[in-house]
Each structure stands twice: as structure tokens, then as C-alpha cells.
């Protein structure tokens with residue numbers, strides 16, 4: 001089976017043109033192969049009636065780790081070890097392959113898998129649940145984690161605890177999950193498991209005796225991990241006798257079957273043909289498909305409490321499948337599962353085709369991607385300079401990054417992406433219009449920022465940033481955070497030469513280049529992660545750019561009042577460099593609340609109108625120059641400054 005998949009992927013990879021045309025053809029092929037393969041003998045042998053497995057022999061868990069600490073490799077080994085997939089003799093890892101699929105949007109969540117492990121003569125059903133793995137998706141991570149009873153906290157024995165390890169630990173801890181600490185890559189020459197055990201003890205109070213030591217790459221210690229999952233994690237607390245209730249914690253779009261949702265069955269059972277309702281959207285459907293992921297789909301007729309499974313009911317739009325929603329049977333009263341929060345975009349960016357001839361293809365690409373990612377919000381936006389485009393909302397920076405990368409990789413789209421901005425909250429003053437005292441609005445686009453006289457209070461989104469750095473870079477890391485208006489919460493020595501810092505930081509200060517600067521000043525050694533921390537009162541202004549007295553909306557921005565001078569000056573001077581000189585003089589002004597705070601003048605070309613005179617009378621020369629000056633004055637009065645599109649792109653594009 002894997003061979004067929006691999007072969008298929010090779011075809012995919014060697015023929016990107018084919019792939020780009022129809023990604024969903026691959027999706028359906030992959031589905032076809034997964035079905036075909038699972039009617040093979042080998043898999044018939046594994047065919048098990050999962051609904052017969054008693055609750056006490058089920059464990060639902062997730063692997064959480066910092067980037068590159070070996071999550072995919074371990075998941076891969078767990079699947080191989082339990083026979084869910086065949087051991088791969090080549091260098092490339094099976095789940096690396098799946099990751100390619102994942103990046104390509106084919107089988108998006110291939111890493112969730114149900115595996116059977118024989119322990120003390122009994123078959124256990126272990127459900128490995130994939131989490132997005134980054135706090136950008138913290139809402140989704142916590143939802144996936146709420147289907148688990150425990151997590152494997154995987155740490156690289158060479159790199160030690162990193163910022164994302166900390167953020168992930170607290171997410172799991174906050175969800176009351178059992179944490180199985182595992183050190184990976186002990187085969188590496190520089191691995192120092194004792195030191196990393198001390199870090200875990202200092203930071204999280206984890207006893208070194210509880211920490212497993214493995215090499216996922218070489219397959220060392222995999223049985224220990226599986227046994228620890230069975231011994232340390234409790235069975236799910238569910239009830240098979242109650243009315244059916246399930247948590248939706250992941251979903252993706254399949255062209256032929258509509259939206260497929262990954263669910264955790266909390267109570268009761270569900271059968272193909274049942275009528276079900278999504279609690280928060282209040283929409284009802286008939287269950288068409290039920291499947292267990294092994295990791296390929298294996299169709300079943302019934303899913304029971306304690307299980308993780310896939311449900312398909314011809315849902316046409318992923319907007320109907322909200323992560324965290326509760327599913328129940330139609331016309332049955334149930335208490336919804338707690339904690340449902342619709343995803344709230346945190347970071348916004350404008351997206352425009354490079355030229356308008358690409359508008360339709362870019363729109364199609366965005367529509368397809370959004371089908372698979374219900375957390376992205378899309379609103380049509382028009383800019384006089386950049387033309388027709390969209391304003392997209394993302395859960396965080398990584399989300400934005402992944403989305404734009406996928407647009408490029410999968411759809412060959414090379415759009416202009418504007419610098420990211422965040423959503424501010426404004427409390428308005430009472431005015432004669434319809435606005436009532438205390439009305440609150442959310443603004444991310446400077447064009448919609450109201451006049452300052454209408455605003456009573458300003459709020460900006462905040463994050464708690466966690467940074468782990470070798471202590472020799474401590475000084476420069478702290479200076480960077482202060483420069484970004486950060487307020488230090490604490491500092492902890494996690495071992496002899498590394499420190500963990502926590503800062504309250506405004507989100508708008510980290511969306512641009514914070515991470516890159518941090519990496520530069522720490523020679524790549526500091527790691528950073530952040531989590532949403534609500535809104536905090538602040539003072540904001542709208543910085544407008546005027547060219548010869550005319551405001552240019554695209555160039556305006558919302559900034560903190562303390563930054564007015566610095567940003568204003570920087571903006572006008574970079575515009576002076578970017579805007580090509582024209583026949584008329586251009587005044588570039590930065591204006592805040594009607595006051596000019598910075599100004600540059602771009603001198604006009606002085607075209608040599610006297611060039612053809614070949615000497616001649618000086619008065620004639622002066623007359624021509626005077627005529628030129630008068631002409632330019634007229635031009636300045638009647639013509640707006642025309643900016644070439646490239647100038648806008650240079651200013652607005654993400655660096």
C-alpha cells in the first residue's frame with residue numbers, strides 16, 4: 001500500500017504542472033487507493049471490530065514538541081511498530097511522505113491514527129491525535145487536546161527545552177492531561193539527556209525518573225513509549241449508554257464527499273444512516289461515511305464512545321464545521337461540550353494579484369484553500385493602487401505564512417501580500433449619529449479607523465511571549481523586547497547557561513520582523529513562542545501619508561502614539577527613496593490628527609528645455625525656464641501625483 005502511495009507521490013512530485021491543475025484529482029486517487037489497499041489480505045487480518053474494544057482498553061493521546069524535535073519520526077515509528085504501516089527500509093520516512101501530502105493538502109491530517117498494541121495479552125486501541133502543533137492554533141490545539149487524556153512531551157536531547165516546548169506544556173497542563181516526558185535523539189553525539197532532564201525538573205517539576213529516553217530515528221525505546229501510554233494515561237471518561245454526543249476537533253474538505261470531520265465520541269454511538277445535528281450551527285445531516293484512520297481510512301458502520309473517527313455527511317462548506325462544535329442526534333436534547341469558541345482571526349493582510357489578469361486564478365486558488373481552512377476569513381477589498389483584492393484574516397503569523405506558501409506551491413500564485421496588521425478594539429464616544437455611548441468596534445484596516453474625536457478608549461491585542469536563549473545573548477534579547485514595548489514578566493535560569501524570559505508584548509510589535517531579529521541577535525540560538533493574552537488599553541493614532549496635500553489611503557497605518565515620530569520619519573524618508581522623481585515637486589508628509597509630524601520634498605526634474613538653443617541669447621533661455629516653472633505650477637494644482645504601482649508594492653509588500 002505504502003509503495004503505491006509513494007509511487008503516486010513520486011508522480012505528483014515529478015509533475016507539478018499536472019498537480020497544480022487539479023490537486024483534488026490526487027485527493028480522490030489517494031482515497032481510491034486507500035480503499036483498495038484496505039481490502040487486501042494483509043489488512044483483512046488486521047480488521048478488528050473497534051466498537052467491541054472496551055473503554056478501559058482505549059487511550060487517546062497526542063505528541064507535542066518544538067519544531068524538528070522529531071514528532072513525525074516518532075509518530076512514524078509508533079505506527080510501524082504496531083503494524084499500522086510497513087517499516088520503511090529506505091531513508092525517507094513514511095510520515096515525511098505523509099507530510100508532503102499534508103503540505104500539498106491531499107490528506108491533510110494523515111497523522112491522526114488508531115493503532116492496536118498488544119500489552120499483557122490484551123489488544124489496546126491507542127488513538128494518536130494530531131494537533132496543529134503551534135500556539136497560533138491554540139484554540140484548535142486545545143480542542144484536539146480535549147479529545148486526549150494525555151500527551152507525549154517530546155524534547156530533543158541535544159537542543160533541550162525550547163520556547164514551543166514550554167507553550168505546549170502549559171497547554172497540556174491547562175487541559176489537565178497526563179504528561180509523558182520523552183527525550184528523543186539520544187543517539188546524537190552531543191545529546192545530553194541528564195542536562196535536559198534537569199531543565200524539565202526546573203521548569204515543570206518533572207522527576208528525572210519519569211523521563212523516557214529514546215531514539216525515534218533508530219527505533220530505540222518505542223515499546224517503552226507505548227507501554228507508558230497504557231500504564232500512565234487513564235482510559236477516556238465516556239459513557240456508551242448515554243445519548244450520542246461527539247466533539248468535532250478537526251475537519252477538511254474532500255471534493256467528492258464534502259467536508260469530513262474528525263470527531264471524538266464522548267457518549268453513546270453513531271451509525272451510518274443516522275440523522276445528526278451540529279449543535280452550534282444548528283444544521284442537520286445524514287451520516288454517509290464513518291471511518292477509523294489507520295492512518296488510511298477504514299470504513300466502519302458504527303463508532304462508539306471513546307473512539308476517534310471520521311464522519312462524512314455531504315457537508316458542502318467547511319464553514320459549517322466549526323472546530324469545537326458538538327454533534328448529536330437530531331431532535332435529542334443534549335448539553336453541549338464546553339469551551340466552544342469560534343476561531344478569531346488575529347492577524348490580517350491584504351492580498352492582490354500581481355496584475356489584474358491573474359485576478360480570476362488567484363480568486364479560485366484562495367477559494368480552494370479556504371475550503372480546507374475554515375479559520376481564514378476573507379473579505380473583498382479594493383485599492384486604487386493595487387486593484388481588486390482581498391483582505392484575509394489569520395489566526396497568527398505562522399498561519400499566514402503557511403497560507404501564502406501554499407498559495408505559491410500549490411497554485412503557482414505569486415500575489416502581493418501586504419504587511420500584516422492586527423485588530424484593534426475601539427470604544428466610541430456618543431455622537432449624534434447612531435453610535436451609542438460605549439459602543440465597541442474592531443478595526444484592522446486603517447481606512448476604517450474613525451476620527452480620533454469619536455474615540456473614547458483604545459485597546460490593542462497582547463501576547464505573552466516566551467523566549468529561551470543562551471545567557472550570553474540576554475542583554476540584546478531584553479533590549480529588543482523593550483524596544484518592542486515589551487514588559488518583562490519573569491526570567492528563569494533553566495540550566496547553567498540558558499534562560500527563559502517571559503514578556504507581555506503587543507501583538508502588532510511582533511508581527512513584522514520580531515522573530516527574524518531575535519534569531520539574528522542570538523546567532524539563531526534563541527527560540528520564541530507566544531500565546532494570546534486578550535486586549536489591553538493603549539493609545540493609538542492613525543498615521544496618514546499625504547502627497548502634495550492629498551491623503552493616500554493605502555499608505556496609512558494604525559500605530560502606537562509613542563511611535564509617531566520614528567515611524568512617521570522613516571515612512572516619509574523611505575517614500576522619498578522609492579517614489580521616482582517627476583516633473584513636478586512632491587511634498588511627502590506624515591500627518592497625525594491633522595498635524596504634520598514629518599516632511600520630505602522630492603525635487604522635480606529640471607528638464608533642460610534650453611538644450612536645443614545652442615548658445616543664443618540668455619534672455620531667451622530664461623524665458624523658456626520661466627515657462628517651464630509656470631507649467632509645473634499649473635500641473636501641481638490640477639494633477640494628483642501619479643505613483644507607479646511598483647512604488648506602492650515596494651512600500652506595502654511584506655519584506
Ligand SMILES: Nc1nc2c(ncn2[C@@H]2O[C@H](COP(=O)(O)OP(=O)(O)OP(=O)(O)O)[C@@H](O)[C@H]2O)c(=O)[nH]1
Nearest residue numbers: 067068069070071072073184185188215216217218
Ligand atoms: N539523530 C536523530 N535524528 C532524529 C531522531 N528523530 C528525528 N530525527 C531527525 O530530526 C529531524 C526532524 O524530525 P521530524 O520528525 O521531521 O520532526 P518534527 O518535530 O515532526 O518536525 P516538524 O514537523 O517540522 O515540527 C529529521 O531530520 C529527523 O530525521 C532521532 O532519534 N535521532
